[in-house]
Amino acid sequence: MNVFKTITYHNGVTVPTIGYGTYKTPYESTSDAVYEALRLGYRHIDTAAYYGNEKAVGEGVRRAMKDFGIHREEISVATKVWNTDRGYEKTLAAFQKSMENLDLGYIDLYLIHWPANTLRYGDEAKAINASTWKAMEYCYLLGQTKAIGVSNFLPHHLEELSETANVAPMVDQIEFHPGWAQTDVVEYCYACDIIPEAWSPMARSGAFDNETIVALAQKYQVSPAQLCLRWVLQHGLRPIPKSVTPSRMAENLDVYDFEIDEEDMAAIDALKNCGGSCHNPDTLDIY
Ligand SMILES: NC(=O)c1ccc[n+]([C@@H]2O[C@H](COP(=O)([O-])OP(=O)(O)OC[C@H]3O[C@@H](n4cnc5c(N)ncnc54)[C@H](OP(=O)(O)O)[C@@H]3O)[C@@H](O)[C@H]2O)c1
Numbered sequence: 303m304n305v306f307k308t309i310t311y312h313n314g315v316t317v318p319t320i321g322y323g324t325y326k327t328p329y330e331s332t333s334d335a336v337y338e339a340l341r342l343g344y345r346h347i348d349t350a351a352y353y354g355n356e357k358a359v360g361e362g363v364r365r366a367m368k369d370f371g372i373h374r375e376e377i378s379v380a381t382k383v384w385n386t387d388r389g390y391e392k393t394l395a396a397f398q399k400s401m402e403n404l405d406l407g408y409i410d411l412y413l414i415h416w417p418a419n420t421l422r423y424g425d426e427a428k429a430i431n432a433s434t435w436k437a438m439e440y441c442y443l444l445g446q447t448k449a450i451g452v453s454n455f456l457p458h459h460l461e462e463l464s465e466t467a468n469v470a471p472m473v474d475q476i477e478f479h480p481g482w483a484q485t486d487v488v489e490y491c492y493a494c495d496i497i498p499e500a501w502s503p504m505a506r507s508g509a510f511d512n513e514t515i516v517a518l519a520q521k522y523q524v525s526p527a528q529l530c531l532r533w534v535l536q537h538g539l540r541p542i543p544k545s546v547t548p549s550r551m552a553e554n555l556d557v558y559d560f561e562i563d564e565e566d567m568a569a570i571d572a573l574k575n576c577g578g579s580c581h582n583p584d585t586l587d588i589y
Contacts, residue, residue, distance in 0.1 A: 303561050305535045311449050311472035312495040317378045317410070319535065320555060321346035323501070323544030329355050335546045336362025340377070341370060342552050348475075348501075348542045349404075350382035350415055351396060356403035363406060379404060380411035380473075382453060383438075385589035388418055388430050393437035401446065409447040412438055413475055417452070417459040419584050431459065432466040439469045449473065453501070454583040457490040464494075475499040478539055480509045480530055481576030488539060503541035504530045508577015514569055515576070522560050525553055532557045533570050 310316045322344040327335050332355040336347055340363065349359045363377060381404065387396035401409060418430040438450040451473030452460070464470065474491050476484055478500035491498040509515050510526040519529045527543070531554055534541040543554040562570070 303536050305532075305558065305561075307558065309497055309540060311497060312470065313449060313472060315410075315449050315472070318345045319540050320344070320531070320557075321348050321378075321380070321499070321540060321542035322551070323542040324349045324355055324359060325353050325501075325544060327353075327355060327544065327546055329358055331546055332358035333362040333365065337366045337369075338548050339551055340366035340372060342548070343555055344551070345372075345376060346378040346380070346410075346542070348380045350384065350413075351387070351400055351403075352382065352384045352415060356381060356400055357405075360404035360406050363404075374407060378410040378448075379406060380413060381409055382413040382415040383434065385416050385418075388414075388434045390433040390437045393434045394440065397437065397441050397446070408445070409441075411449045411451060411473060412441060412447040413450070413473065414438065414452045414455070416454045416586070416588065417456075417583055419586070421585060421587055422589070428462045431463055435463055435467055439467070442469060451475065451496070453499075454581070456487060456583055459583070460490065460494065460496070470494065471496050473497045473499055473540075475501055475542075477501050477579060477581060478534060478537070479503050479505040479576065479578050480512065480515060480533065480570050480573045481505060482578050482580050483537065483571055485537070485571075488537060492538065498539045500534045500539040500541045502578045503534045503539075503543055505576045505578035509573075512573060512576050514573055518562070518566050518570065521566070522562065524557075524560060527554060528557050528560075529562070529570075532560065532562055533567065536562055536567060 418427040451471040453475035
């Protein structure tokens with residue numbers, strides 16, 4: 303099973319496969335956590351306007367660049383437009399706000415955090431997503447973000463978007479972990495040349511107590527976290543594990559020296575109820 307250390311978006315931008323997540327990292331620890339992550343070798347950082355820590359992410363990146371001699375082009379930073387800022391004008395304003403907060407000259411990957419769904423927006427949902435996407439395309443064409451994408455989009459959201467999009471999304475960031483393997487979304491993404499990313503790749507630590515995960519981790523002599531991340535990679539997704547603990551951050555990068563065999567992949571695929579959010583973007587009633 304070939305697992306790559308870098309991936310290339312359909313626009314030619316190459317980035318490291320494993321990213322570093324910052325959701326629920328408290329504002330006051332974020333700058334140090336990001337600094338440490340970059341020291342340890344992470345080069346892709348995932349944040350969002352919603353996380354309220356973009357300023358601290360930017361500060362951690364700038365400090366690490368200065369102290370470790372890393373060039374801006376070697377680092378990739380993703381952020382996301384929140385649900386209350388959907389639509390053309392609001393998305394443009396949200397993008398500028400994120401640019402200001404991060405203060406890194408440009409953004410590397412800008413994502414729509416969640417699709418507007420018909421549960422809340424009825425027939426308007428599709429038009430709202432299309433106008434949000436128009437603003438994303440505008441920022442991309444100006445060169446203010448190197449790539450654009452979506453998050454939590456199911457195949458039907460991507461299909462609807464493709465009816466009006468001029469630029470296809472480079473990424474779809476979805477929840478993906480043992481017990482919640484959205485393989486239909488992954489297959490659709492690959493068919494459309496979209497890189498699927500896995501959020502909560504360890505089910506927010508919910509997978510660590512599962513007996514199958516524990517037994518297989520012992521078999522491969524890795525930690526449950528490493529087993530989950532390797533399983534995600536072997537499914538062809540880009541995991542973005544979050545940890546504020548330096549030893550865990552290092553452990554989560556060290557997943558390239560073992561391979562889960564087919565039978566064990568299937569055993570993990572079959573797991574249910576390992577934690578995580580397990581949200582269905584169509585039935586989730588948020589904004
Ligand atoms: N697009 C979206 O809608 C969306 C939604 C959720 C998350 N995300 C992104 O995805 C990233 C990752 O998801 P997540 O933060 O929800 O969950 P996660 O990465 O699956 O799990 C994070 C939890 O696992 C613990 N952990 C990490 N590595 C560990 C290890 N090696 N051993 C033991 N425990 C470990 C962390 O603890 P410590 O930090 O205490 O070490 C933390 O409690 C987020 O940070 C965010 O950037 C995106």
